[in-house]
Amino acid sequence: MTDLPGPVPLPLVGNALQLRRDRLSFLTRCARVHGDAVALRIGSSPVVLLSHPDAVREMLTVRQHDVTKSPVLQRARAVLGDGLLTSEGEAHLHDRRLLQGAFSRRRVARYGEEMLDVAAATADRWVPGRPLDLHAETVRSTLTVAGRTLFGTSLDDDVALVSAAVRDLLSAYPVLMLPMGGALVRLPPTRWRVRRGTRALDALTSRLVAERAHRRGGDDLLTLLLEDADPRHARDQIVTMLLAGHETTANALAFAGHLLAAYPQVQDRVAAEVQDVTGTGRGPSVDDLERLPLTRAVLAEALRLFPPSWAIGRQARVATQLGRVEIPPGTVLLASQWVVHRDPRWWQDPRSFAPDRFLGPGGERPRFAYFPFGGGTRQCIGEQFAWTEGILTLATILARWRLRPVPDRPLTLDPLLTLRPRDGAWVVPEPRA
Template sequence: MSLAPPEPRSAAPSAGGPDPATLPDPPGPHGRGSLLRAVRFGRNPLTSIHRLKARWGDVVMTQLGRRRLYVLSHPEMARDVLVTSNRNFIKSFALQRARVLLGEGLLTSEGDFHLRQRRLSQPAFHRERVAAMAGTMVRYAEDAADRWSAGMQVDATREMNRVTLAIAGMTLLGVDVEGEADEIGRALTDALGLFDRLHNPLAPLLDRLPVPGTLRMRRARERLDATIYRAIAERRASAEDRDDLLGMLLAARDDEGDGGGMTDLQLRDELLTLFLAGHETTANALAWTWHLLARHPQVEAKLHEELRTVLAGRAPTAADYGALPFTRAVLAESMRLHPPAWTVGRQPLRDFAAGGYRIRAGSIVLLSPWIIHHDARWWGDDVDVFRPERWMRPDFEASLPRFAYFPFGGGPRKCIGEGFAWMEGVLVLATLARRWRLRHLPGADVNAKVGITLRAVGLRMRVEAV
């Protein structure tokens, strides 16, 4: 293992540079102890990559079992991986393993098949279609607001998952799952347990053993499959033409390919991927937002002032989205500090250069929005402060390096539902916050559960009327 790190290199990668094979390996903890490092990394990957960045700089290499791991922490490097050289990368080994649950959905598929599936799915997330879903988003948020009462104690993470799950069920599947929300929510939580193993070198073995975690994951997959396949079967039988994602995918034909549609298995993989990602990430963003608002009453007061001025006591609509800039800024700042998708993993097909170092083919490359979002070089001395006002400056986003902020990834594989997530997040927050505020209970111990997403745990809160 290297004992003393060299001066960290922070230079951005340059196009048309030297042959990567002529460059040195990056600094970092190499050599013996790689299996132990892999186990530690699997237990708390966020802490691990934070320590690697803090000690070694923008380009770090470490050994996890038999695999090299590189952590790249410069916006230009993120752009190079996700945009400029994106054809040199496939999904990381960890997400390839996620096929156990997700099959060949948009999150895990590659190459021409991925392009075909994305082409078929893209029209469902057109701006006008997303706006048409706003009424459903607000309706389920109003249902949650009606369930709350002054003095009531709630788990904010569970509440936000329940709301976004109901929205995903109706907008994606055309199915009202609100009555099954708790059961499906538990299944989704158990299914996400698969991702807790993604960097564990023993994961392939554990997946084959009847250990409790594996059994829970299998039962969860069966429960989720039952919901998805039921929706597909009922829609095919009814031949009903509905303007939700399932209806669009059933009707979609690949005019640029063989002209065919999706099989039930392909539909299942895409719907489950979007069902999982479409509610989990937004729910986490909203839960962290309630946590931050409770800690910053001055920000909360500005939010309520905007909602009173714009909405004047009524529920929001899609037309209000552009008229709620501070509400959007609150959500943007929350996702800066607590990005739900805290890391992006890729596997290079060929060697490439980053920051003057060689990044080897077949390795794991991690880009972390969490790390880059907390870098004072791009965000200033108040980098760790919840300050939505920064997003209200007209020139602020234009002044940032392109990938200083990327909660939805970037490039050809950027989250297909980004517009949907922004609309949902803003309207759900506005619907609930115009009537209620949440306060931490005494002694509350809020922590981040780090899996494929960054989930707030211990977020027990008291409901208060605005």
């Protein structure tokens, strides 16, 4: 690995400051300048950026038992505990089998009715011509859906609490990426923010558990957890599902809406597709999912251009090999959806918004040229949930509203644990005739 090309590291900190300054541009530049396997250093820790789909496939599938979660996620246990996102080995397999039932196709189809109700309620609140932050709207709607479907309760009054807690917890991410991040995150002011966010989520999960203790029956995810796990482990899974169950989908929907506002011709095509499928007098239904290919393609293209999971990290626990690269134990491996999804070798005109690229066959494109939900045994358990919610929400909104951009509110990106809009995703809704 010592002969891999890469940017010159600085003494002591390595490439940490370059990465911290502009994570997305730095990783893109590394891949374009130095190739598909790039040597980096974060402090004294060796890092290899992998940007070829075949190497990504090997890391996530073929060699998945040679690696563990990245140091950043290992440190995140202080916040998330041993939930599905951070657990390893037999514990992870047990938890995944337990939770899989809550995300079966039959169950997700049943969730669809709640998703449609929430999307319709969201669209009802909008005022014609009044600018709105689409990200704030999708955070509210996806959190409401997660509450009703996964936890059997209403979280409508907890949106501000959860949003503030997420901001507090995500503020630790840039610190966790630094050398000695595990120690630095315990220092003020990061420690105060993390403690505040953790306490807020702990109070919410305690309330959810107490409410369920007074209700008998139920077959939602919360019931599964309380029947199987001790209270502390149930807390860890609830926090993980609460965050993962709404944050990434909210971001994807906000980015999709931003792109549609910027490309009105595509937006009108999607609205026409929804109209053709639903006719007049009714909104979209769960049965319409397979008849909305362009709507799905818009969401897929938004996930390509702005993947909420913008990078996946692993750490080699034993000596292994990825392609022709020898990986020593302890090496951190990084595969970035942001980089691979915008690689001109796999995507024609990769920076353009072109949903039609997902309507036909993928051609010669490698499987892991597109991996918004990861891969292998750790592939996102809620993928079908996210597709269903995303398609139904977009269809419901575009059946009623035309989205216009807000010129003085440009989109800025914040690549933390997830990729999210830093200052919102602003649009102006106008009634669709």
